[in-house]
Each structure stands twice: as C-alpha cells, then as structure tokens.
Amino acid sequence: MEEDVRSVWMSLRYGLLGLLAEGPASGYDLARRFEQMLGSVWPAQQPKIYAELNRLAAEGLIEVESEGPRRRKAYRITEEGLRAIREWLTSGEVDHTLRSQSLLRSAFFWLMEPQELRRHLETEAAFFAQEAARYRGFAEAKDRGEFGDGPQTRSLRIAAEAGHRLYQALADWAEWAQSAAAQER
C-alpha cells in the first residue's frame, strides 16, 4: 500500500475532483466549466483534462457514471476521491506561487517610451476592468438568486468576490500608474 507522495500542488487534479464533487460530468463539460469558472485563475487545456481524468479513474478517485452519445463518458467522484480532495483542502499546504507577467513587466516600465507606456497601461486597465466586471456580474447574478442557494453556489460567490476584488485592484492600479508615469515628464 504505498502512499502516493505527489506533493502539494497538482491543482488541475484537485480542480477536476472539486468540480466532480458537485455532480457527475464529462470531460467536455468539465473543460467548459473550468474555463468559465476558474479560467482566469487556473487555465486548463482540454487534452490535459482528459488525460488527468483517465489517471484519476485508474486510481479509483473517480469512476464512469454513464456513457452517452458521441462516446460521451460522464464521471462520478468516488468516496476515495472525496476523501482525497477534502484531505488536500484541509491538510495540504497552500502554494502561494503567483505569476503575473503584467506585474513583472511593470518593473521594467522605465525602458519604455512614454507614449508606448501610456498605450500599454490603457490596454491593461481595460483588460483588468473587463475581468473585474465579469466576476462582478456573476456575483450580482448570484445575489439576485439566479443560481439558487446551494453550498456550491455560495462557495462560487466567494470565489467570484475574490476575482472581482483582484481584478478591480489591478484595474485601479493601471489607472493610478498612468498618472504616476505622467508625472515623470
């Protein structure tokens, strides 16, 4: 009975397990849900999702629930799978690694021409504002009761709040940076 000592991360794996904890779904479903819900904090490619599902099934953390048209296979999480994600959520160390090329670039703004920088910051501000709006939209829809009131939607509401605040902060920053950079002239 050797323990599978795969370390801390493996977020794609636990992302899929978490989504499947809500109910059965196919790889295709999961790819879309991942993209919509988690896309901007955790990108996942379709091919990788299918591969991981097969691995999870082989390990008994999920199982095929039904087979539908077009070779569709829906998976269901097993007891063992539920244990695994709960274990990850509670005892797993949080990996705080964050990568933002946007912020990395900001350390090198001094290498850019003023008008290029202005253009860049405008584009960035627009992008961040758009993402912020997307999450705010979800949060408001939830608050209007559009998605019912299960525990899952309440979690999603909390996640959406994070997305909203995060991107709003970045949008505000990009605005602020424009005036900060303008004073350099």
Add this chain to the structure above:
Amino acid sequence: MEEDVRSVWMSLRYGLLGLLAEGPASGYDLARRFEQMLGSVWPAQQPKIYAELNRLAAEGLIEVESEGPRRRKAYRITEEGLRAIREWLTSGEVDHTLRSQSLLRSAFFWLMEPQELRRHLETEAAFFAQEAARYRGFAEAKDRGEFGDGPQTRSLRIAAEAGHRLYQALADWAEWAQSAAAQER
C-alpha cells in the same frame, strides 16, 4: 539569419534582461534581486537563472563584463539585448495567465468543515496582509527617498504599488470571506 520565433512568454529570460539593463550583475546577484523584487509575482530558481544566462550569452544578448573572485562572472547587457527587451515590452502580447491556488481552492470551500475553513481563511488573510505590508514598506521607503530617484526606482515604485494593492485586496477578501462563510451557519 533566421528569426528566433520563441513566442510571447519566456518571462524569466526577459526578467533577467530587464535587471541587467539596470547594470552589470552576476547570476548570484540576479537570483537575489529576482527573489527580493519579483519573487512573489515571478519565482525563479537559481539553477534556471544560470542556465538562462548561459543561453543569453550564447545568443549575444548579454556578455561577460568581468570575472571576480570565487569564479564570479558579472554580465552586461549588449545593444542587441536592450533591443530584445524593448521589443518584448512594446510589441510582445501580454500573457495574462494568472495562477492562484488560493483562489482555485476558494471555489471548493463548501467541501470544508466550518472550523477548518475559518482557520484556513485566517492563515490566508495573515499571509496576504504580510505580503501587502512588504510591498507597502518598499513603496514608503522609496517615497522617503531611500533609494534615490532614478527611472528604475520609479518603475519599481509602480511595481510595488501593484504588489501592495494586489495583496491588500486579497487580504481584505479573506477577511470578508470569513464573515460571508460565518453566515452560512
């Protein structure tokens, strides 16, 4: 003269190039500066830094400036290297991919026991607040004039503001999430 069509990203490469644009430095210096300045938005391991420096030198984007004691090699950016990073900064598409395991986890909070969740959010809030303080500290030191007033420090000031706002937003969110989750009872 074949163009090197390496795509958009390669941030480690441009991070190093950007730091070297400020002045000559050794791999060891760069590893520390990377860690201090950019560590939480772009982690970089020492071995990878040395490897990338060798590659950059082979491509003529940087060159050895001096050799010191203990096998120390300091690199200097070349004209071509400067062109390369400016090109990346202005014409390169920004990769907005962001990965936050913290936020990914938040979509699955409903799977956690209330007291576990409370503990988790407290730890998270503390971590985010600490990072926010770190960046705020740098920003304030710069505003007091502790780092002089070159174009580079002004850029760093802007980057620090981003780090501060980002982590402050996350810290506030973690606080907010605690009360949001508490109402579930």
Add this chain to the structure above:
DNA sequence: TTGGAACATGTACCTAGGTACATGTGAAGA
C-alpha cells in the same frame, strides 16, 4: 441532402519551470 457547428475524446510532442544534489571559494570568527 449536405454542410457546418458544437459535441466529444484523445495522441504526440514541446517547453518552462521545479527539485535534488554536487562542487568549489573566500572571509570571518572561535
């Protein structure tokens, strides 16, 4: 009836970054 779009699942290969470990050097203090 036919053609396109969305559904659905993969294989194969590539790249970037992460981790473990090895090795040597010079300075400073016990």
Add this chain to the structure above:
DNA sequence: TCTTCACATGTACCTAGGTACATGTTCCAA
C-alpha cells in the same frame, strides 16, 4: 588553525502544463 557561512556556479532529472493535430459523432438549418 579550523570550521562555518555566505558566495558562487552549475548538472541531472522530473513534472506540469501548453500546443498542434487527429478523429469521430450528432444535430440543425439551408
């Protein structure tokens, strides 16, 4: 003098994720 620590540079291997491409299916609308 000896040890320890920070300085300094790497090699080798692993893993996770990214990209390109292949393939078959059902439905719907022109």
